[in-house]
Amino acid sequence: MRHFVIAFCLLFVPHSAYANPEADVRALYQEYRDIWLKNDATVEPGIMGLLAPDAAIMPQGSPVLSTREAIKGFWFPEGQASATITRYDQTVEKIFTEGDLATLYGAFDLSFVWEGATTSTAGTQMMIARRINGEWKIQSLIWTSTPVE
Structure with missing residues (x-):
């Protein structure tokens, strides 16, 4: 009977949502990228929705x-056209997790069009x-970047 209970729990009881925090943090970073690449009306609420309060x-x-207002004003200034992201590649160098906190170190390559001009940066x-x-x-x-020619 004891073996049956163990097998039942392994098969039918949901696994912890905290089973793989590194994969979850990597997925958050990927989702951040994917939302920017949509270039539509879902970008602003999507990006702002990924942020902690x-x-x-x-x-x-x-x-x-x-503040959320300052972040929104930086990325989505009212009355200005948004940039169109044409390329956004990311790599993850390291992820450290400890309880409910995680730090991800990565690199990016980004190209966007704003006011008719294309800018590329890494x-x-x-x-x-x-x-x-x-x-x-x-x-x-936090990010640093250098224009790419």
Whole structure:
């Protein structure tokens, strides 16, 4: 009987949502990229939805943007056309997890069109993620980049 109970639990009881935090953080980073590549009306709510309520971003050469309003104003300025992302490649170098916090180190290659001009840039990125109510969110995002010719 004991073997039956163990087998039943292994087969039919849901596995922990926390079974593979590294894979979950990697998926969050990928989702961030995938949303930007949509280039449609779902980008703003999608990206903002990935952020923790008290998220902050630190674009290269800019002060820390530590409110949702400041982040939204940086990425989605009211009254201005959005950039069209034409390429966004990412690599993950390392992921460290400890409980409900994770740090991802990665690199990116990005091209976008804004106001008729194409810009290409490459750089490094650090994403700090926090698990909130079982779901990973972006707590902080920091990047450096260099124009690519």
